[in-house]
Amino acid sequence: MKTKIKQLLTKGLLKENPVFVLMLGLCSVLAVSVSVINALGMTLAFTFVTVLSEVTISVLRKWIPKSLRIPIFIVIIASFVTILQFLLQAYFPSLNKALGIFIPLIVVNCIIIGRIESFASKKPVFDSILDGLGISLGYGIAILSIAIVREILGNGTILGYSLFGTSFEPALMFILPPGAFLVIGIEIGIINHVSKKASRKEASK
Amino acid sequence: MSNYVITASPHIRNKINTAFLMNMVSISLLPATIGGIVIFGWTNTLPLIALSIISAVVSEALFQKLLKLPMSYLDGSAIVTGFLLALCCPPGIPLWLPVIGSFFAIFSKQVFGGLGHNPFNPALIGRAFLVLSFPAHMTSWLKPFDVVTTSTPLAVFSEKGMSGVLGLFQGSVSTMHKSMFWGIRGGxxxxxxxxxxxxxxxxxxxxxxxxxxxxxxxxxxxxxVSWMLGMDPIFSILSGGVMFGAFFMATDYVTSPMLPQSKIIYGFGCGFINVMIRFFANMPEGTTFAILLMNVITPMLDNRIKKPVGFVKEKTS
Amino acid sequence: MKQNQTKQIVTLGITLSLYCIIAALALSVTYSVTLPQIQLQQKKATEESMKSIYPDAISFTLCTDNEQNPIFHNQVIDNCITLDCIYEGRDQTNLLLGYLVKGSSLGYGGPIVFIYGLDLDDTIHSVSIIEHSETPGLGANVIKDHFLNQFKGKLTSDAFLVKQDITPITASTITSKALSEGIKKSVTYVRENITELTNENEN
Structure with a gap:
């Protein structure tokens, strides 16, 4: 049981990382990783929607007719996203402004619908919670690792605190769209390199 | 050239050949360089060029060492990259700019597998990186034979139109053409x-x-195209970096097509995008991005593509 | 066979409608709970920026015409410059300190929504940016004080021309132009049309 919990929670980190390995949901990752605070906000929003949708669908999985499953998934995800947006507008207006269009776009984030289709609609509730948390963790780590690099190099700050003093001139490109592609490309390259090395080692054993 | 096998990039070249060609490019850059040094003063230009070249060579050596590649950092290609990058920088910019620009240029080449495999002209990638990252520095121009800053004729054109440009040259078209031919302008x-x-x-x-x-x-x-859009065509070809780009950047072996007919399409594409950026985009000059965009479709222009770019055979070891 | 199919369609239809009804219910409950808070936040954002312009003012009232409609609402001045509304700022003794003009001007990345104070002696009190979507690091510097402070104390008759009496943000001429033109054109429009209003208040 314990190993199963651990396995569900950690598989999103590297082995099935939704961003770096499965390459899903890249649009929001590229656009929101401008600053660490935005990335954190997006991760929380994503976790909220993923976990709640997975739980709801796991509970209802016996009452969802097979031919209607996609529309019902979308209705459920969209409702949670809209609820989230109301809550953000009411209680976190600055975060809502920063994330802007990317909150409504969580609806069409293929990571969520992918997890629901392949996992939550077939598995019990507890497993689905863990799966949702694990996949959100992987998403969060990916978007944060990009955002940290971009904010440090592109703005000279981390979480808004200046790192290098006023004489440092940040390379603006990193907070512009090309910087997002550059950083994600390099990070995917490093991860592939490391995992290839690891699997080669395993094979030689 | 007829007894060479013609293929699209990526390809690997003979080292001696590379060195000869790269040295030829460096030598042909010298007249324009000397002109630039005389016009903007040697203190604003020479250290910049020297540091850019040194940084490019050092970065090349560093990457080749790190990636355990054959050490060919002195074959001239890194020197040309650093040289070209320095020449398309404004004079008098802080010296750390060409250093990191060259590093990034070499990085962009090595990340695709080194010389012969890079889809983009490294020097232009270095320049694009600098323009996007430090736009304030990369758009401050020195006045010829002076230390005050000025605007380039193209920047003036995009803001105030042709009359503004003529204002820079005592209102006379022939003075403008003459001064621009001799390089008496910001750039x-x-x-x-x-x-x-x-x-x-x-x-x-x-x-x-x-x-x-x-x-x-x-x-x-x-x-x-600029004549059809109503711009003085002579001003158009004399201004900005069009000539520099067309002669030295767009003719790069690795990133331009091989066949004559695809070369013509490539040249047309570069020119067309260049003028489109000048007229309709939020940038006074578009040579850098025009050539980089055409670099993207270079492999498609050669109809004798043998394998798609980026296809790597799995090593069996 | 045919009956079976119809039955299936009806069952599916009912199931889907049920899901939608439940979702709609959940949404409407959340909406009604959060609506007052959302409106409060929006009002707070505008009020905070007005307070930063006239710290002494305690009341801000929307200027309306005789039929209680806000004046100059969505008044298009130029292709890219729009007036939103005008507020009066008054202090404790109900003395009119000045007008607050809210409008927007099209920048490089989209509309720049600004609000500025217009003193009764025809000077700009100060400018603050409510919303913008300019490029980070370039046009986004429009919110920096060293740029906005240039407008402080400018006469409405000044030129407001970038590179003449306004120093632009480095490498962001379009943004700088958008804001200074937005202020100049909106203030000219307001000056031409507000005289009656001033008299009304004095009477």
Whole structure:
């Protein structure tokens, strides 16, 4: 049981990382990783929607007719996203402004619908919670690792605190769209390199 | 050239050949460089060029060491990259700019597998990186024979139109053409001295280092399209970095097509995008991005593509 | 066979409608709970920026015409410059300190929504940016004080021309132009049309 919990929670980190390995949901990752605070906000929003949708669908999985499953998934995800947006507008207006269009776009984030289709609609509730948390963790780590690099190099700050003093001139490109592609490309390259090395080692054993 | 096998990039070249060609490019850059040094003063230009070249060579050596590649950092290609990058920088910018620009240029080449595998012209990637990252520095120009800053004629054109440009040259069209031909205007180090650029082109053509297709179609397209859009076509080809780009950047072996007919399409594409950016985009000059965009479709232009770019055979070891 | 199919369609239809009804219910409950808070936040954002312009003012009232409609609402001045509304700022003694003009001007990345104070002696009190979507690091510097402070104390008759009496943000001429033109054109419009209003208040 314990190993199963651990396995569900950690598989999103590297082995099935939704961003770096499965390459899903890249649009929001590229656009929101401008600053660490935005990335954190997006991760929380994503976790909220993923976990709640997975739980709801796991509970209802016996009452969802097979031919209607996609529309019902979308209705459920969209409702949670809209609820989230109301809550953000009411209680976190600055975060809502920063994330802007990317909150409504969580609806069409293929990571969520992918997890629901392949996992939550077939598995019990507890497993689905863990799966949702694990996949959100992987998403969060990916978007944060990009955002940290971009904010440090592109703005000279981390979480808004200046790192290098006023004489440092940040390379603006990193907070512009090309910087997002550059950083994600390099990070995917490093991860592939490391995992290839690891699997080669395993094979030689 | 007829007994060479013609293929699209990526490809691997003979080292001696590379060194000869790269040295030819460096030599042909010299007249324009000397012009730039005289016009903007040696203190604003020489350290910049030297540091850019040194940084490019050191970065190349560093990457080759790190990636355990054969050490060929002195074959001239890194020198040309650093040299070209320095020449398309404004004079008098802080010296750390060309250093990191060169590093990034070499990085962009090595990340795709080194010389022969890079889809983009490294020097232009370095420049694009600098323009996007430090736009304030990369758009502050020195006035010729002076230490005050000024605008480039193209920047003036995009803001105030032709009358504003004429205002820079005592209102006379012939003075404008003459001053621009001799490089008496704000601009990048290597792009201003047109006579030097023409001498360099002649040298490249005479030694058969490059063929005429790309420079001629590129310049011709710029001339015709800007004339059709109502801009003084002579001003159009004399201003900005069009000539520098057409002669030295768009003719790069690795990133431009191989066949004559695809070279003509390539040259036309560069010229067309260049003028479109000048007229309709939020940038006064578009040479950098025009050539980089055409670099993207270079492999498609050669219809004798043997394998798609990026396809790597799995090593069996 | 046919009956079976119809039955299936009906069952599916009912199931889907049920899901939608439940979702709609959940949404409407959340909406009604959060609506007052959302409106409060929006009002707070505008009020905070007005307070930063006239710290002494305690009341801000929307200027309306005789039929209680806000004046100059969505008044298009130029292709890219729009007036939103005008507020009066008054202090404790109900003395009119000045007008607050809210409008927007099209920048490089989209509309720049600004609000500025217009003193009764025809000077700009100060400018603050409510919303913008300019490029980070370039046009986004429009919110920096060293740029906005240039407008402080400018006469409405000044030129407001970038590179003449306004130093632009480095490498962001379009943004700088958008804001200074937005202020100049909106203030000219307001000056031409507000005289009656001033008299009304004095009477």
């Amino acid at each position: 990048c180090i290597g792009e201003v001295f047109i006579l030097g650029l023409l001498l360099g082109l002649a040298l490249l053509l005479l030694t058969k280092t490059i063929q005429w297709y790309v420079p001629v179609t590129y310049m011709g397209t710029v001339f015709l």
